[in-house]
Structure formats: structure tokens, C-alpha cells
Amino acid sequence: MNQTITLEGLTKRYGRATAVDELTCAVHPGVVTGFLGPNGAGKSTTIRMIVGLDRPSSGRAAVGGRPYHALPAPLREVGVLLDGRSAHPRRSARDHLRMLAASNRIRDRRVTAVLEQVGLDGVADRRAGTFSLGMSQRLGIAAALLGDPGVLIFDEPVNGLDPGGIRWIRGLMRGLAAEGRTVLVSSHLLAEMEQTADHLIVIGRGRLLADTPMTSVTGSLEDAYLALTADSVEFGS
Numbered sequence: 001m002n003q004t005i006t007l008e009g010l011t012k013r014y015g016r017a018t019a020v021d022e023l024t025c026a027v028h029p030g031v032v033t034g035f036l037g038p039n040g041a042g043k044s045t046t047i048r049m050i051v052g053l054d055r056p057s058s059g060r061a062a063v064g065g066r067p068y069h070a071l072p073a074p075l076r077e078v079g080v081l082l083d084g085r086s087a088h089p090r091r092s093a094r095d096h097l098r099m100l101a102a103s104n105r106i107r108d109r110r111v112t113a114v115l116e117q118v119g120l121d122g123v124a125d126r127r128a129g130t131f132s133l134g135m136s137q138r139l140g141i142a143a144a145l146l147g148d149p150g151v152l153i154f155d156e157p158v159n160g161l162d163p164g165g166i167r168w169i170r171g172l173m174r175g176l177a178a179e180g181r182t183v184l185v186s187s188h189l190l191a192e193m194e195q196t197a198d199h200l201i202v203i204g205r206g207r208l209l210a211d212t213p214m215t216s217v218t219g220s221l222e223d224a225y226l227a228l229t230a231d232s233v234e235f236g237s
């Protein structure tokens with residue numbers, strides 16, 4: 001399938017506030033695209049609209065030309081990590097993934113495969129509520145990978161991961177892109193993005209500020225980012 005994510009005039013208003021403002025851009029397969037912007041810029045809201053958790057006020061978000069809700073087997077086409085702590089705390093990691101697999105007609109052996117892939121095979125039968133933040137993030141990543149999707153979206157995946165985990169997810173994202181998948185990742189960790197992303201989409205106050213290959217960033221990403229977003233920071237210095 002066509003694995004490009006396309007946003008066309010994507011807009012989300014909450015009352016009089018505009019969280020996402022006429023966003024038009026595309027996220028392509030085969031590369032890691034970093035999705036950057038200050039707190040409150042609209043990254044999570046954009047991701048939620050891509051995966052059908054929020055309705056756009058106007059405009060469109062599509063994957064392979066189709067809105068998420070029109071995909072016949074969404075988890076097999078788009079994997080998303082939004083909040084690592086999404087599993088029921090009393091349910092084991094394995095059961096959480098089994099339920100997701102069953103509801104999306106994904107074979108049970110994928111559960112074992114993704115548990116191994118994220119390094120949770122040794123704790124698969126422990127309740128998710130006893131997991132550390134980093135382990136919960138890994139479980140969320142396992143859920144995103146479950147359907148072997150061509151499109152992966154990670155909202156702050158490095159959150160809570162230790163240095164070994166950070167290196168692991170960097171390799172995971174690079175590997176997924178090298179397999180030809182579309183990888184969109186939001187993060188505030190610019191040094192990490194500098195090592196991971198091939199392409200950058202930067203938003204501020206819901207608007208597109210930059211859509212550019214990493215190679216066009218001269219000097220440090222931090223300097224370039226802070227200059228670009230200087231007028232778009234709602235909170236902070």
C-alpha cells in the first residue's frame with residue numbers, strides 16, 4: 001500500500017483556541033521524520049487526528065490516501081505509541097497484546113515476536129501495572145509493532161527509557177525506516193533527533209514552521225530549532 005501520511009489544511013479548534021492551524025505536509029516512507037515543536041504546539045493533537053482519535057475541525061489527515069477510519073485493518077497499517085501506560089494495570093503484558101491481536105485479527109504468534117523484539121519476553125506474564133515507565137514504553141511500542149504495520153507513529157517514545165533503551169529505540173526506528181516503513185516520531189530531545197531523523201517537520205502554535213531534510217540544517221539542531229521557534233513558544237523563557 002501507499003504508506004505516505006498526508007495532511008491537507010488540517011485544523012483543530014478547541015473553542016476559540018486553534019491547536020492545529022491549516023497544517024499541510026506529507027510524511028514519506030523509508031525515512032525517519034522527526035516531528036518537533038514547543039510544548040502545546042499541536043504535535044499530539046495532530047497525531048491523534050491522523051489515527052482517528054480526534055476529529056479535525058477542517059482539513060484532512062490520510063494514510064495512503066485514506067482517512068484512518070476508512071482503513072480496513074488499522075492496526076495492520078498504522079502502529080501508534082501515544083501513551084506508554086495504556087495497558088490495563090491488572091492485565092499481563094502478554095494478555096494485553098493478545099487482546100489487541102484478537103480484536104484486529106492478528107495472529108497470536110505476533111505477540112511472542114513483538115515481546116521478544118522489545119525485550120519484554122522475560123516479564124511478559126507480569127501485570128502491566130507493576131512495570132516501570134521504561135517497561136511500559138516498551139509495551140506501548142510492542143503494541144504499535146503488533147500488526148507489522150507499514151506506518152509507525154511514536155509520540156515521545158524515549159520518555160522514561162534508560163540510555164540502553166534510548167540506543168535501542170534509535171536502532172529500532174532506523175531499522176523500521178530502512179525496511180521501507182514510514183516512521184514519524186515526536187520528541188523534545190534534539191540531540192537524539194539529530195542522530196535519528198532524516199527529515200524534520202517543525203510546528204509552532206499549530207502552524208508549519210519547517211519541512212526540511214536534516215541535511216539542510218547547518219550548525220546544531222538545537223540552535224536552528226530555537227531560532228525557528230522563538231516566536232512560537234507559549235510558555236517558558
Ligand SMILES: Nc1ncnc2c1ncn2[C@@H]1O[C@H](COP(=O)(O)OP(=O)(O)OP(=O)(O)O)[C@@H](O)[C@H]1O
Nearest residue numbers: 014017018019037038039040041042043044045046
Ligand atoms: N482536549 C482538549 N481541549 C482543549 N484544549 C486542548 C485539548 N487537547 C489539546 N488542547 C490544546 O491544544 C494545544 C496543543 O496541544 P498538544 O498536546 O497537541 O501539543 P503538543 O505539541 O503535543 O505539546 P507537548 O510537547 O507539551 O506534548 C494546547 O494549547 C493544548 O492546551
